[in-house]
Amino acid sequence: MPNTSSTTRKLVITAVLIAISIVLSIPLNMGPFISLGFIVIGPTIAITIMHVPAIIGAILEGPLVGLVVGGAFGLFSLFLASQQPAGSPNAIFVDPIISVVPRLFIGPVAWAIYVGLKALGMQVRLISSAIAGTLTNTLLVIGAIALRLNVPFLATLASVSVNVALELIVAAIIVVAVVSALRGAASGRSGSSV
Known part of the structure; x- marks a missing residue:
């Protein structure tokens, strides 16, 4: 049975990361920021970091925390989609198969990579986990869209390839x-490398 301080820490980190996910998702429509977590760069490129809290939660506290934070992100994106007009491109996210289910896997996949690469250096593990979590989000969401809307998976993936490359870099950083x-803060050595 886990000790009380460990359970409290997990709950606090989960709640904070869910709150961050929600804040990143709130629509702003200010300049290049559709939301704090979705940034438009030019006419055809938009990158998201809304999935990153699920990756961080999984690395810090395990796959269950990553799953819960990813699920909260998915539920909030479903809620936001339900507020969109019927013809809006984001209206497809009202389908939980597209908006929620893929997001449940972000944290557990990132955690599995992080733990699976324990023989490697910490930065390699963190970067690999960020890449795995980001690809999980992208590939599963695009796969769900392709499945539900009967559109070609590879063509859809190719249409967002520049976005995905940028998301991988930003998520890793x-x-x-x-x-x-x-x-570093937890060990009392602020600024130390992991």
Whole structure:
């Protein structure tokens, strides 16, 4: 049975990461920011970091926390989609197979990679986990869209390939920075590398 302080820590980290996921998802429509977690760069490129809290939660506290944070992200995206007009491109996310189910796997996959690469250096593990979690989000959401809307998977994936490449880089930078800072603070060595 886990001790009380460990359980409390898990609950607090889960709640904070869910709150961050929600804040990242709230529509802003200010300049290049559709939301804090969805940034438009030019006419055809948009990147998201809304999935990153699920990756961080899994690395810090395990696959269940990653699953819960990813599920909350998915539920909130479903809620936001339900508020969109019928013809909106985001209206497809009202389908939980597209908006929720893929997001449940972000954290557990990132955690499995993080744990599976324990023989490697910490930064390699963090970067690999960020990449795995990001690809999980992208591939499963695009796969669900292809399945539910009967559109070609590879053509859809190709249409967002530049976005995905940028998301992989940004997610890796954020995960390394945040996890390193939190681990450094937790060990009393602010700024130490992980």
